[in-house]
Amino acid sequence: MNFKEIAKRAETGPLMEAKDFLLKRVSANVLKLEKELEIRWDGKSLVNLDDGLADRCWQAGKRLLLASGLFSMNSGRVIEFSPEELEEALRFAQAELNMGQGKDSVTVHHRGVEDPRRPFVFSGPFNADVSEEIFVRLNEAFAQERIIDALFFPGYLKKLDGLVFRPTSGMSTRAAVLYGEWSREAVRRAGRPGMPIVGHAVMALNEIACTNEAWGLRASDPRAMVLISELQVDDVSLTRLAYYLAYGCPIYIAFTPLIGGYGGGPAGTAIVAAASFMAAVLLGGEIVHLGPQHLKYRQQTNMHSLFLASLANQAVARGSRIIATTSHTTSGRPGCRQYAHEFTALALAAVTGGSNVSGPRPAEPLGFNNVSPLMGRLFAEAAHAAAGMSRGRAAEIVGRLYAKYKDNLELDKAPKGAAFEQLYDLATLRPTAEHQRLYDELKEELAGLGLPLV
Amino acid sequence: MADAERIHARMRASIENYDSEEAAAAAREAVAAGVNLLEAVEKGFAEPIRRLGEAFDRMEVFLPQLMLGSDAMKAGMAVLGEAIRAGGGKLASKGLVVIGTVEGDIHDIGKTVVAALLSANGYDVRDLGVEVPASRFIEAAGSLKADVIGMSALLSTTMLYQRNVLELLRNKGLRDRYRVVVGGAPVTQAWADEIGADGYAPGAYEAVQLLDGKRAGWAK
Numbered sequence: 001m002n003f004k005e006i007a008k009r010a011e012t013g014p015l016m017e018a019k020d021f022l023l024k025r026v027s028a029n030v031l032k033l034e035k036e037l038e039i040r041w042d043g044k045s046l047v048n049l050d051d052g053l054a055d056r057c058w059q060a061g062k063r064l065l066l067a068s069g070l071f072s073m074n075s076g077r078v079i080e081f082s083p084e085e086l087e088e089a090l091r092f093a094q095a096e097l098n099m100g101q102g103k104d105s106v107t108v109h110h111r112g113v114e115d116p117r118r119p120f121v122f123s124g125p126f127n128a129d130v131s132e133e134i135f136v137r138l139n140e141a142f143a144q145e146r147i148i149d150a151l152f153f154p155g156y157l158k159k160l161d162g163l164v165f166r167p168t169s170g171m172s173t174r175a176a177v178l179y180g181e182w183s184r185e186a187v188r189r190a191g192r193p194g195m196p197i198v199g200h201a202v203m204a205l206n207e208i209a210c211t212n213e214a215w216g217l218r219a220s221d222p223r224a225m226v227l228i229s230e231l232q233v234d235d236v237s238l239t240r241l242a243y244y245l246a247y248g249c250p251i252y253i254a255f256t257p258l259i260g261g262y263g264g265g266p267a268g269t270a271i272v273a274a275a276s277f278m279a280a281v282l283l284g285g286e287i288v289h290l291g292p293q294h295l296k297y298r299q300q301t302n303m304h305s306l307f308l309a310s311l312a313n314q315a316v317a318r319g320s321r322i323i324a325t326t327s328h329t330t331s332g333r334p335g336c337r338q339y340a341h342e343f344t345a346l347a348l349a350a351v352t353g354g355s356n357v358s359g360p361r362p363a364e365p366l367g368f369n370n371v372s373p374l375m376g377r378l379f380a381e382a383a384h385a386a387a388g389m390s391r392g393r394a395a396e397i398v399g400r401l402y403a404k405y406k407d408n409l410e411l412d413k414a415p416k417g418a419a420f421e422q423l424y425d426l427a428t429l430r431p432t433a434e435h436q437r438l439y440d441e442l443k444e445e446l447a448g449l450g451l452p453l454v
Numbered sequence: 455m456a457d458a459e460r461i462h463a464r465m466r467a468s469i470e471n472y473d474s475e476e477a478a479a480a481a482r483e484a485v486a487a488g489v490n491l492l493e494a495v496e497k498g499f500a501e502p503i504r505r506l507g508e509a510f511d512r513m514e515v516f517l518p519q520l521m522l523g524s525d526a527m528k529a530g531m532a533v534l535g536e537a538i539r540a541g542g543g544k545l546a547s548k549g550l551v552v553i554g555t556v557e558g559d560i561h562d563i564g565k566t567v568v569a570a571l572l573s574a575n576g577y578d579v580r581d582l583g584v585e586v587p588a589s590r591f592i593e594a595a596g597s598l599k600a601d602v603i604g605m606s607a608l609l610s611t612t613m614l615y616q617r618n619v620l621e622l623l624r625n626k627g628l629r630d631r632y633r634v635v636v637g638g639a640p641v642t643q644a645w646a647d648e649i650g651a652d653g654y655a656p657g658a659y660e661a662v663q664l665l666d667g668k669r670a671g672w673a674k
Contacts, residue, residue, distance in 0.1 A: 018562065019521075022518075023518055023521065023522070027517075027518035031518075073560055129610060156610060156611070158610055158611055164614060165614075166558075166611070166614055166615075167558055167609070167611035167612060167614075168558060172611070202609075202611050228560065228561070228562075229563055234560050236560075258517075258563055260513055260516050260517060261516065261517045261563055261567075262516075262517055262518055262563075263516075264516040264518070265513065265516065268516075295513075295516075295517070295567065295657075295658070296513060296657070296659075298639070298656075298657065364642075411656065412656075
């Protein structure tokens, strides 16, 4: 399947209303498949231990995608796929991918369930609002953490010269140029000039504005697009894709299935997730990012989301060669213990399920620069510690971590933490003594729970 | 009385089975049988839709059921409303809300959940869809005589357009005519305060609480 065919079908496929697509093609089929293939959540497990359930989830995802297709929101048409097209796309999905340049180039792999290989770590500001004054320093602080493999979404520049601007304005294109330029400058300053930068400019046109082989995002940097929930694309996402494919950069496709939405609960939404992984590959995605949303909690470390991440990743790991990664969005914020408890719990569930990792970030940042590179390091260390761990062992530790934060899942109850400027000395670009102490204590605590941290 | 109770039960079942055609048919039977229609609204439709909203809140049912239940109620209420108005009566509503996702933003689900939950809780909701320009919010609010304008934005970049709606309302001298509430992932109370919105809700449940809580104070 090539992009030309996708783009054509977005103009010629069956015409229908979005609501009908979502209710009749997605929801109705999810309900049917849940029942027929006995895909259920037991109401208490945080980590899936049942290979049969993972395999049924993968089969259900296939059937869902073939029955529903992908909805093109702007044209109102459905991009449908045949079973042969789907099988071919899965057969030729890349199981490993190189990115970055020179001695800073790195390889991300498809991982299996309980895979002993270390997961690839995408970490950075993860689309947080970042001030122009410290954009370079903040990203440099992430890039200087050698354990982070790729600088992940260097942050939104939504305010320049004191002005908050519209996403389609000339100001936004100026911001996109600076985004590319300053991200490259940050990795250069950290001594990793070829470190891959996963980029995502605010509007499709701005993807071109931030691209430059000398000073901006390069063909060796993965570029991201996002599927719209559930199983939908729009003109903007297809436009991005057309450009990425023509430019030749690795393609990172994210999707955000909604627990409580059209897929129903965690089991039904895992079916939607499996279908979305396949849809991303059909679109040409090489790294596919699971970022589940939750209708009630609006973050990803609640028990529903933990189980979904565990089950959907196992389904993909066992059923395909797809390179998967999972985002880590928490209630707690950088600078507090809960932040680490949450991202470690999800990393254990995801990594033992066969995923790589992307994140972490707070679901509700307190304002600009609400990130911590040191917590990015701890996140990477926790993810590495999960390599080769059994799901049973992971489930025990996830249970203990979950007990620590489950009463503070609501975003207004979660600890507030602090911004980068309070957690780091901007002159030396080192954590403050207090933030370093928090890291040391957390590392000791996590080791005490049984994580083999190095 | 027995006939009325049987019809109420049929109406309730139509909501519980998410069946729009049956809801309209049950409503037509209520009209033909000459039962008290205001009582039929409460016992036949309002009760089960409230229960559905509560079950959704507990995550025992999900968005499709909530939407289909709301659709069934709307189908039945269209029949009952016409008959009640023809008899000189008036349907009780907590208020008319026009809701949409702002310009430049195609994200639909959050706004759809809020619309469905408000409908289930007694509000008359008109969903304007996604990528709604500021002028369209204001035109729709004017033509429908809305009480509340609700705006969703999922992106920190598109939430700026919420400010445009408020600015345009002020420029047209219409600001005091409507209550304006905002929501969406990047939206905060501080943002709502900054742009001069009347309220902010972080989620769908809170949107219902917000409107319920402020409704009396907002009475025109």
